[in-house]
Amino acid sequence: MQSTYGLVWIVKDFAFPDSNFHKRITIGAGIASFLTVLGWYWLFGWLLISAGAPPAYPLPDYAWFSLCISLCIWGCVIMIAADAEKYFTLRLKSGLITDGMYRFIRHPNYLGEMTIYSSFALMVWQWLPVVVLAWIWGGLFAINMSLKEVSMSRYPEWEQYKKHSWRLLPPIL
Numbered sequence: 001m002q003s004t005y006g007l008v009w010i011v012k013d014f015a016f017p018d019s020n021f022h023k024r025i026t027i028g029a030g031i032a033s034f035l036t037v038l039g040w041y042w043l044f045g046w047l048l049i050s051a052g053a054p055p056a057y058p059l060p061d062y063a064w065f066s067l068c069i070s071l072c073i074w075g076c077v078i079m080i081a082a083d084a085e086k087y088f089t090l091r092l093k094s095g096l097i098t099d100g101m102y103r104f105i106r107h108p109n110y111l112g113e114m115t116i117y118s119s120f121a122l123m124v125w126q127w128l129p130v131v132v133l134a135w136i137w138g139g140l141f142a143i144n145m146s147l148k149e150v151s152m153s154r155y156p157e158w159e160q161y162k163k164h165s166w167r168l169l170p171p172i173l
Helices: 002-015 027-050 061-092 108-124 127-152 158-163
Strands: none
Touching: 002 027, 002 061, 027 108, 027 127, 061 108, 108 127, 127 158
């Protein structure tokens, strides 16, 4: 699943590159990024393959694997669709994107990534990935989403858009 996610990122980078990921950084910033965020994700796979016994999943293995793989695929679809919409829409017009996936969810990119990483944590089925995700989602994603919303608030249609959209999950009827 993680390898597929890596392949998705490579394809995404060729199809609609994000200029933020092509900025030069220092070696120190790269090490800091690895130690604070990226390296922790590698822990998931290591925990899965290094455990002495397979995890005791709450469902039969085939059902649990199907759930985890489906969540990973669904997260990749959400993330790629949101990134593609943002990339191509902003090439044609600048401003607030309020249609497509963004019509209901203000941060579908983060929702996709959170779904993907949830699938990894569920596959490992241990407490440590849950702690890692809480750290990253609370310490990085929540802050970035808040900063993005402050940036989006400069648009006149922001207040109306905010009233009719959800930060991450739409209401379930």
